[in-house]
Amino acid sequence: MHSVNDEFWSSQVRRILESYDETLLRQVATRLCRPRNHWPNEELIDRCLDTIGNAAMLDRRLKDQEVGAQNLLALIGQSRQFLWNVGNLVEMAVALGTLDGLKAVRDLLEAGLLFPKFGSFEESPARPLSPGRGRLKNFDVWLGQATPPAAFVHPAVARRAMSRPIPWPVPLRHEEKRDLAVLEADGLEWPLRLAVVWQMAASMPFRRTQQGDFFKRDLERLQNNSALTGISSDIPTSAPDLGLAAVSLGLALGFLREHEGEVLPGEFRMASTVTANTSATSSPKDKSPADADGLAATLAGLWAALPRVLDWNVVRGWQPGAMLGNPHPSAQLLALALLAALPERHWTKPEAVEDWLVRRHPYWSAAKDRTPVVSAPEGEGPAGRGKRGAAKQHPNAEPGAGISAFLLGIAYPLRLLQAARAANGEYWVRLSPMGRWLLGRDAKPPAAVSFPQTLLVQPNLEILAYRQGLTPELIARLSRFASWKTLGAACTLQLEPASVYRALQSGESLTSITQALERHGLKALPETVLEALRTWSNKRERIAVYSAAALFEFPGPAELNEALARGLPAVKLTDRLAIVPSEDGIDYRHYRLTGTRDYCLPPERCIEVADDGVTLTVDLARSDLLLETELQGLGEWVNAAPSPGRRSYRLTPESLAAARGNGWSLGNLEEWFSQRTGMPLSAAAKMLFTAATSPAVVLHRQLVLHLDNAELADGLVQWPPTRDLVQARLGPTALTVAEDDVAELTKRCLQIGVELRPAM
Amino acid sequence: MGRTFLFAQTKPAKPGKQECLPHGLDDVNPTRIPVKLHHRVCLIQTEDAILAEEVLANRRIAQDVVGRIADSVLLVRPGRVEAVVQELQKMGHTPQVLG
Incomplete structure (x- = not known):
């Protein structure tokens, strides 16, 4: 999930402004900060950012905008998601009554209140585009690019825009009902589902095909896991492919991450990764992340991440790679914004919201225009239009906007809505206090009720977690060392060697695990559980694997001990060797390096x-x-x-x-x-x-004939009468002769005048 | 990595050329400890020598162990740490992976 931290977005705004062509930058700056002098580019960018940070100036600039553009910014503020596909922005503007939705987007871009997104936020947040890639000269070129363009708003702009109510062209039909039994979810359905999918990814990453789908094995894992796909009995309706929806949501939130075609577990920290800092009635400085308790902050993060779920929608379920023309993010936001516009305590039917959207959202209204449908009265849902209208839907159009399913199957479990079932079985909905806070209608989220003791740890290593005491923080904590087995009013978890090992590996300790279980436990920890945890923890201590450590090789034990005495954070391996897992904590001022070697490099001649x-x-x-x-x-x-x-x-x-x-x-x-x-x-x-x-060496006696010169030796070796009597030539002037042949060789040598004499 | 290269000086500097020393470090501590530094070392440290023998008895792990610098310290072939960890886990161990 993209950060809601203002500094992050300011750095992105600076990066984008730096990538504008000078003419475009001056045009934008003229509309945003209205400079009176010809300032250098850097100064202009600083002044633009100052304007964005100045609430009074920002209000004046917002007032300069047309109503359609103002509405768009207000909707973005309500979504808490500051990055949107331009297509969705256009859809929202049109649904709100603007004839030319693209013009509203372009107006905001030119006014410096909306910024085009280039590259990846994560790669280099503050790096401007390189000159080689060209500077942006006008927004039409960018809007016409091949990939779907996305744009972002600075949170400060969204917050100010949100304080103005949206004038809806046709309000939603609503009623005040007093006799309904109000139902409200606990908001933990999706955090729990995310916990399950995070653990699944931790145990075995999900592998993606080149088309963006999952391989069959992983698809089946996600589709058949009962904890992921099951829903609580109090949730009115379900949605398709909930396990895959959890993966998409997890990726949007950053709980899961993609790397080389695999979906891997990311950092799973519910309450601390999401912040709740926007409100219609307060300035940015009034609120801090600490103002919202863990659940409110978590739900704010989930609500903000919904528009970034692009691989899944509530109508068709899992739609990998369906990036273009996804109308659901805009429709979902409009649906909730419509409910936010209702008076407090007033109810409406989900079908009425759907009908409103189907009539005005360009994705569905355009489909309706292409195929004649029977018109239904305002507030009567698609179901009320009868078979004739349904039968003549455009073949490419989706079976419905899925807004009813979204409201009851997604928004309700997220605690954004309250639902009530009338005597005739129809559901009515309205925003819950949590939803009103999230959409900027209330200043504060509802107070959280705390039941810290909610776990029952059983001797068979099973943990029973009663739902009313669960919090996002506790879910995240439990997910680190216990495996979720079933979700329901009472969830079950299992302590397993693999889960405990994963926790220990991620920084937990035996003490921290037992403390967490004792702190939230209804009873004391059974001795068998303690013993199992102790065993697994001790077992882990027995083997340490250093994957890329720094090894210090000292001349002798004295130097090693001296280094340890000076605070080297090392583990002693031998009397001369010590290893440090990470080089970050080493104070190199104490050492004179006599050599450095990279263990991964090939061997060197030395x-x-x-x-x-x-x-x-x-x-x-x-x-x-x-x-x-x-x-x-x-x-x-x-x-x-x-x-x-x-x-x-x-x-x-x-x-x-x-x-x-x-x-x-x-x-x-x-x-x-x-x-x-x-x-x-x-x-x-x-x-x-x-x-x-080697084979044994034979030792035997030989007589050596030493000659005066090599020529004579050559002659004896070559002349046939003497050749057969020479056994071998040891050197230029040395020949070996068998003892039995000495007399014969002496005789033949005498014939040519060479005398052989035995050595004295 | 880059930082540590600053310290690497195995040859005397040429006359007239400044030595490649960390900024002002010579002045900070004149009694610096001589040490040779090995980067990115992959190794297994076991609780005792018997456990090291047990680990080495695994044929797949033994293939990836290139040396033994102490009774309970085994050097692992570069790039094979993950495979070794997986094999240790298959053996029922729960090694702590550091660094």
Whole structure:
């Protein structure tokens, strides 16, 4: 959900004004703040924002507007949603009697009271558009763009506009009835449903197809979950695909978020994410979020999020990707605004509201114009028009506006309405005190009744939550550590290892969970429940997984202890290593970094090999954690460091045998040697690694014939009479001869004049 | 990340060129502790060595463990933390994921 924080919207207004072409900016500024001098652009933008923040000046500017534009702003104020699709704004203006709805929107844009939305609010709230993307020169170009244009109003403007009553062209038929039994929901139906859908997303994200729909498995999960789709018996009517509606609403509120085609759980904080700061009768400074209790604030957030539910509507249910021409947000707001215009305590029929809208809302009235329908008297619903009118509906038109279903199936459970059932079975509706406050008719929301003790925790780990004591804060709290099983007058939850683990992971502790259960419990916590919570919590303490931590490697234990004494928020791993989950809390002034390494980067060459082929010297500034562990498994640490910042290891037969036993292969070793030293595996290392598995070496005696020169050796090896008597050539001037052949070789050499003498 | 790179100085600065030091930090604490910093480290710390052995006995986890820097501290292959956590959960553990 978009923030209702004024500063956020001011930053958006500034960003949009900065993206206007200078001519357009001056035109808008002339209408909004009426500068008397030729101010620079920045100054103009500041003055525009000052005007928006000045209630008196704003009232004057609003009075300058035509009635249609004023009505539009008042409706936006009543919706508490400051971002609207332009199509819906046009529909509302036309429904209120403006002939050219688009002109009303354009007038507001030109007057600086409505602003076009560019890009995403979430991406960069205060970043102006880059010059390369072009500046906005006129609003017609923007309105004609391919994507459905959306525009927003600054909350300060909406608040001031809301204080003026809307002159409805044709008022709604209403009656004061005293003999009706008034029904009013507790407003918790949708917060509970959101809690269920949030937990479902937490247990397994919902996956979306490229068309925006959900995959079959997730669709079935959402359609078949009884807690999501069931409704309380006191709610007059239901709506289709309530589980999917909850997903849409959750996304609009920010309880759920989309990431790479998956719907994931977002932050689930009911009362603190929504604020209730608008009122028709008070200035913005009069109220703060604290003025509304948790339920009122939550319902205000839900009401504000309804127009942003675009994938679902009350008539057809789940409509993924149906972004264009969705008339329901405007129709729903108009319906509630119509009820807000009724005198207090006066009732009307839902069908009358629907009929009013079907006649005047351009989406349905245009469809009616295309197909002749039998006209019905004012206040008589579509049902009263008889079969003939219903049968001739335009084929593309929806079966109905769904306003009756919206009022009784959505607005009533949201506690926006009171309902009453007449003797003939017909329902009558009017705004509830909560609804009157939300639509700016009352200054304060109804006081909340508090029953803090509402939970019954049973030994079988089931929690019974009595509805009258539930609050949005408690729903959010319980959702963190217990799974919702059934919703009803008494809801049931289950404490499970997975739910408790999720709570512990999100920052809860054993103490906070037990405190919450004890504080809201009707009875003391059963010992079995405490024991289960304790077990699950202790189990979690046994293994810690650091996903991207900072590991400090000290030269020795003394330095590590000194760092801990100076407040390093670390967990000691060994006498030299300590780990810090997050670098945010580290005061780097205490440290001199001798090296930094990114664990995720590929291995670096940081080892020198000595001539002996087995002594490896590590450059500690470039080495990484993996290397340290690898070397500990491959070699033995040599005590005498060759120089500061270096450490030596020696490959020994024992260490390499151990490495082989730990799963190292010759291929691994060769690859590691190449990565770490940039050289092939040394012969000595290879010998040490493979010697144990090599075949036995044969040792035997041989006579070596040493000659004076290589030419003579070549001759003896080549001449046939002597060639057969030479066993092998050891070098340029050394030949081996078998002992038995010595006499024969001596004889043949004498024939050519070479004398062989045994060495003395 | 960017901040810590300011501290990385493994080579002496060239003559006439100012060293890449954090602003005025040398003056603040002359007895700074030498330390080597490893960023984005993925590891598992268990309560004791026996539990570490139990974890390592899982073939899938063992494939993602690239080293053991202490009896109860196992280094995890970069980018495989989520898979390791899921496997630990399948084993019935409830690891706390930090950082």
